[in-house]
Amino acid sequence: MQRAGKGRTPRRPKKPSNIEKDPVGVYCRIRPLGGEDEECCVEMISSSTIQLHAPDGLKANRNGEYKETQYCFKKVFGIKTTQIELFEDVAKTLIEDLIHCKNGLLFTYGVTGSGKTYTMTGSPGEGGLLPRSLDMLFNSIGPFQAKRFVFKPDEKNGIEVQNQLDALLERQKRDSQLSVPKTPSSRQRVDPEFADMINPDQACKFEGVDEDCCYSVFVSYIEIYNNYIYDLLEDAPFDPIRPKPPQSKILREDQNHNMYVAGCTEVEVKSTEEAFEVFWKGQKKRRIANTELNRESSRSHSVFTVKLAQAPLDADGDHILQDKSQVNVSQLCLVDLAGSERTNRTRAEGSRLREAGNINQSLMTLRTCMEVLRENQMCGTNRMVPYRDSKVTHLFKNYFDGEGKVRMVVCVNPKAEDYEETLLVMRFAEMTQEVEVARPVDRPICGLTPGRRQRNQAFKDELSRRLEERGGPVNGDPVQLNQLIESLPPLPPCELSDPSDDQTLPRLMEVLERRYRIRQKMTEQFNQTANNMKFTLQQFESQFSSKENVLHDQRSKLGEKDKVITNQRTEIERLEKKSKTLEYKIDILQKTTEMYEQDKRSLQQELESREQRLQKELAERRRMEQRMQGVVTDTKLKWERECERRVNAKQLELQNKLWVKDEKLKQLKAIVTENGGASGGPTEPPRKPERPSRERDRNVAQKSSASPTPLSTVPPVHPMHRRSHSAGGEKWVDHKPASNLDLDTVMQPIIPNAIKVSTPNEKALSKCHRYVLRHQELASDGEIETKLIKGNVFKTRGGGQAVEFTDIETLKQEGPTAPSRKRRSGSGEGPAQADDIENRPPVANISSSHGYQKRRRP
Numbered sequence: 102m103q104r105a106g107k108g109r110t111p112r113r114p115k116k117p118s119n120i121e122k123d124p125v126g127v128y129c130r131i132r133p134l135g136g137e138d139e140e141c142c143v144e145m146i147s148s149s150t151i152q153l154h155a156p157d158g159l160k161a162n163r164n165g166e167y168k169e170t171q172y173c174f175k176k177v178f179g180i181k182t183t184q185i186e187l188f189e190d191v192a193k194t195l196i197e198d199l200i201h202c203k204n205g206l207l208f209t210y211g212v213t214g215s216g217k218t219y220t221m222t223g224s225p226g227e228g229g230l231l232p233r234s235l236d237m238l239f240n241s242i243g244p245f246q247a248k249r250f251v252f253k254p255d256e257k258n259g260i261e262v263q264n265q266l267d268a269l270l271e272r273q274k275r276d277s278q279l280s281v282p283k284t285p286s287s288r289q290r291v292d293p294e295f296a297d298m299i300n301p302d303q304a305c306k307f308e309g310v311d312e313d314c315c316y317s318v319f320v321s322y323i324e325i326y327n328n329y330i331y332d333l334l335e336d337a338p339f340d341p342i343r344p345k346p347p348q349s350k351i352l353r354e355d356q357n358h359n360m361y362v363a364g365c366t367e368v369e370v371k372s373t374e375e376a377f378e379v380f381w382k383g384q385k386k387r388r389i390a391n392t393e394l395n396r397e398s399s400r401s402h403s404v405f406t407v408k409l410a411q412a413p414l415d416a417d418g419d420h421i422l423q424d425k426s427q428v429n430v431s432q433l434c435l436v437d438l439a440g441s442e443r444t445n446r447t448r449a450e451g452s453r454l455r456e457a458g459n460i461n462q463s464l465m466t467l468r469t470c471m472e473v474l475r476e477n478q479m480c481g482t483n484r485m486v487p488y489r490d491s492k493v494t495h496l497f498k499n500y501f502d503g504e505g506k507v508r509m510v511v512c513v514n515p516k517a518e519d520y521e522e523t524l525l526v527m528r529f530a531e532m533t534q535e536v537e538v539a540r541p542v543d544r545p546i547c548g549l550t551p552g553r554r555q556r557n558q559a560f561k562d563e564l565s566r567r568l569e570e571r572g573g574p575v576n577g578d579p580v581q582l583n584q585l586i587e588s589l590p591p592l593p594p595c596e597l598s599d600p601s602d603d604q605t606l607p608r609l610m611e612v613l614e615r616r617y618r619i620r621q622k623m624t625e626q627f628n629q630t631a632n633n634m635k636f637t638l639q640q641f642e643s644q645f646s647s648k649e650n651v652l653h654d655q656r657s658k659l660g661e662k663d664k665v666i667t668n669q670r671t672e673i674e675r676l677e678k679k680s681k682t683l684e685y686k687i688d689i690l691q692k693t694t695e696m697y698e699q700d701k702r703s704l705q706q707e708l709e710s711r712e713q714r715l716q717k718e719l720a721e722r723r724r725m726e727q728r729m730q731g732v733v734t735d736t737k738l739k740w741e742r743e744c745e746r747r748v749n750a751k752q753l754e755l756q757n758k759l760w761v762k763d764e765k766l767k768q769l770k771a772i773v774t775e776n777g778g779a780s781g782g783p784t785e786p787p788r789k790p791e792r793p794s795r796e797r798d799r800n801v802a803q804k805s806s807a808s809p810t811p812l813s814t815v816p817p818v819h820p821m822h823r824r825s826h827s828a829g830g831e832k833w834v835d836h837k838p839a840s841n842l843d844l845d846t847v848m849q850p851i852i853p854n855a856i857k858v859s860t861p862n863e864k865a866l867s868k869c870h871r872y873v874l875r876h877q878e879l880a881s882d883g884e885i886e887t888k889l890i891k892g893n894v895f896k897t898r899g900g901g902q903a904v905e906f907t908d909i910e911t912l913k914q915e916g917p918t919a920p921s922r923k924r925r926s927g928s929g930e931g932p933a934q935a936d937d938i939e940n941r942p943p944v945a946n947i948s949s950s951h952g953y954q955k956r957r958r959p
């Protein structure tokens with residue numbers, strides 16, 4: 102017999118000082134009130150706090166003192182909390198831990214009727230934590246479960262692993278023992294009362310299952326009543342005549358110092374339904390016992406244990422590794438504790454009273470254990486924890502001083518009657534939260550490559566596919582195998598009726614030897630076939646690998662070709678793109694060209710029109726030039742003639758002047774000769790020199806013209822005559838500007854009958870016929886030059902006066918600053934006078950064409 106594997110249920114701590122610890126997780130669930138008119142004493146004030154109000158009666162008893170207390174928990178679930186919500190918060194991680202080889206303890210605590218059983222078990226459609234935990238476990242490990250009897254409890258709280266064949270034989274044995282052959286369980290076979298606890302759409306599953314392991318689930322169900330442990334799954338033959346009271350079980354400690362119920366039935370279950378079935382079986386038995394023995398079910402603790410054994414698959418991924426040290430066992434205990442009410446409330450008598458006392462005793466022990474634990478942990482004391490005082494605490498001892506996760510759901514009925522009990526429950530629950538439990542550590546990894554199961558499965562699938570293709574057997578049919586075993590010689594009846602029976606054993610030996618021989622032959626055959634198969638497989642393998650090589654080559658070639666194709670495709674795409682852009686460019690260029698051509702046409706048209714205009718203009722210009730040339734020659738001729746005429750006129754004028762001078766000289770000569778000869782009578786004026794004939798003609802012509810030149814009309818005047826004449830009968834306007842200097846010389850012209858004015862006025866001019874202006878200016882030699890500018894006054898056609906200048910006389914005299922010149926004048930007056938007086942004829946041109954005319958408006 103194999104020795105126990107690593108039965109680590111629950112383990113002792115390894116004593117390192119820095120173990121990580123977690124507090125006991127305490128949750129509170131408030132159930133709804135039974136009736137609407139009932140008084141409510143519990144109020145949920147936050148997701149983690151509840152408040153207890155003392156009921157009215159109680160308040161009156163305490164002199165109206167209002168008392169309310171608050172309690173905090175990890176989480177509080179109100180009356181509307183559904184079973185699935187509770188499960189997800191409280192139990193889901195415990196299942197995940199179980200699959201990860203970590204232990205867990207989950208119990209419900211509270212007074213009777215507070216909903217402990219409802220929370221743990223639930224009702225149809227409203228499955229509690231237990232059915233949901235089983236469901237999640239099987240949903241997660243379902244396809245990875247080992248065949249029945251591969252894992253085998255060893256009655257010492259351990260689980261061993263046995264080979265496939267032994268497991269098969271054991272299965273056969275069990276099947277032959279059962280009167281009715283067992284078929285896989287189904288929901289139809291489950292007690293209808295408990296069927297459909299969970300809606301299929303609420304199914305949970307853990308995805309982190311190690312697929313390279315094989316799993317088996319074992320369940321046990323015990324009841325602790327009156328500090329006795331009863332196995333609810335035990336198959337005791339029922340004797341209706343002398344019914345035996347159920348035998349209680351004892352607690353033992355295994356080699357790892359874990360507590361276990363000795364001889365407790367552990368049933369291997371393969372599905373949720375099967376596990377349910379086992380659970381209901383135990384439940385039924387509990388009910389029957391309670392009825393038969395007149396027991397109060399609320400006073401018993403029930404413990405449903407789910408044990409999960411797991412072992413890694415071998416390197417092939419086909420069989421479980423036959424290594425005991427690799428078997429891991431973890432367990433989850435689901436405990437529905439008895440009601441926590443006090444004895445007096447149960448109104449029990451006699452034996453009942455003793456029971457109630459015991460029940461309370463076990464809960465009291467639980468309470469004490471928690472208190473001592475908390476004290477030890479918080480104060481560092483080392484008080485002994487009284488686990489052994491009750492079966493419940495003794496059984497779970499390892500959870501508190503070992504490792505694992507502990508969770509408690511405190512159930513509360515908010516009705517007034519339960520108030521005082523509830524207070525005690527709350528205090529215990531709050532205190533329990535302060536107890537810490539060592540956090541379970543992760544199991545070591547087995548060291549084999551992961552993914553073995555999948556690879557093996559893929560291989561098997563492929564093999565069966567190929568065999569199917571060849572028309573061979575598809576699978577190792579279990580029916581075939583059974584037939585094979587049945588074909589072996591049957592075992593003779595082996596009951597020994599007599600100690601001297603010497604026939605049965607030899608017969609049995611003979612049959613067994615025959616069987617052994619057949620088996621050996623079959624093994625040989627099998628080995629031979631296996632070898633053949635191996636050889637064929639190897640051949641296949643080599644063929645396959647060479648084919649694979651070829652395939653690989655072809656694939657690589659194909660890949661290269663693919664690459665070339667993709668390259669060319671991209672090249673084509675690139676070229677297409679390029680051609681598109683070029684087409685676009687061409688389009689644009691064509692449009693531009695059209696535009697330019699249009700421009701060119703219009704410009705050419707303009708050029709032509711401009712050229713035409715230029716031609717026209719050129720012709721016009723030529724014509725103009727010709728015309729201008731004609732005009733220029735005309736004008737030139739005219740001007741030549743004019744110039745000639747003017748030159749002639751000038752010549753004539755100069756000749757006239759010359760003539761006048763000559764005349765003067767002659768007159769002077771005559772005067773000189775007259776004075777020098779006889780009396781001083783006036784001499785006849787010398788004969789006038791002949792004037793040029795053309796001048797004469799001119800004068801005639803000028804006299805007939807509209808504006809005769811005044812100079813030319815003035816006859817050459819003899820100064821003496823003229824002066825007398827001017828001093829005679831004619832009236833003069835003598836204009837002497839105020840700025841003139843008074844020179845006091847004898848050469849002052851004296852004009853009788855003259856009206857002297859400093860500025861000429863119309864009145865003076867209207868009375869006179871002649872006008873003289875005395876004009877002084879400084880000559881270049883420093884002498885003052887006085888000019889007498891004379892003219893005729895005549896009436897204009899408009900009724901005004903006009904002056905026409907006819908003569909200029911210049912008198913030169915030294916300025917008052919040069920007296921020497923003044924002295925000189927006394928000695929030679931005559932010549933000096935003759936020198937100074939100069940009658941100069943006015944310039945004919947100026948007086949004729951630009952003659953200064955002083956005009957006065959009438």
Ligand code: ADP
Nearest residue numbers: 131132133212213214215216217218219220399
């Ligand atoms: P306990 O096991 O603590 O004695 P039970 O679980 O048997 O209490 O509950 C007593 C009654 O109250 C049952 O009929 C149950 O259906 C009901 N009950 C308890 N908790 C709830 C709840 N949360 N919602 C609805 N009904 C509940």
Ligand code: MG
Nearest residue numbers: 217218219399
């Ligand atoms: Mg109950």
